[in-house]
Amino acid sequence: MIGWVLRIVVAVALLGSAGVHYFLWTQGYPGVIGPLFLLNAVGGLVLAIAVLAWRHWLPALGAFGFGALTLGSYVLAATVGFLGQHDQFTSQPEYWGVITEAVCIIGGVALMARGREAR
Numbered sequence: 001m002i003g004w005v006l007r008i009v010v011a012v013a014l015l016g017s018a019g020v021h022y023f024l025w026t027q028g029y030p031g032v033i034g035p036l037f038l039l040n041a042v043g044g045l046v047l048a049i050a051v052l053a054w055r056h057w058l059p060a061l062g063a064f065g066f067g068a069l070t071l072g073s074y075v076l077a078a079t080v081g082f083l084g085q086h087d088q089f090t091s092q093p094e095y096w097g098v099i100t101e102a103v104c105i106i107g108g109v110a111l112m113a114r115g116r117e118a119r
Helices: 002-026 035-054 058-080 091-116
Strands: none
Touching: 002 035, 002 058, 002 091, 035 058, 058 091
C-alpha cells in the first residue's frame, strides 16, 4: 500500500514538472531552451507512466535523475545563467517547478530504497 502511494506521489510530481515545462514551452522561449522545455514535458509524462506501470528500480532512478537534472539546470539558470537563460525565482512556474522536482528527487530515492527492502 505504501509503495503504491509513493509511486502515485512521484508520478504526480513528474506530471507537475512536465506541466510546468509544457506551459513554459507555450510561452515561446527563444533558442534551444524552448525545445528543451518541450522535451522535458514529454520526458516527465513518459516517466510518470513508467513509475506507475513498471515496478522496477529503473523508473525510480529515472524520476530521481529527471528531478536532479531539471532542478540543477534551473539552479544554474537562476545563478550564473544556463544556455543564455537567466531566471530570478519570482514566478509561479518557477516555484512549482522547484517543488515538483524536489519531490521527484526525494521520491525517486525513496522508491529505490523501498525496492531494495522488498528483496
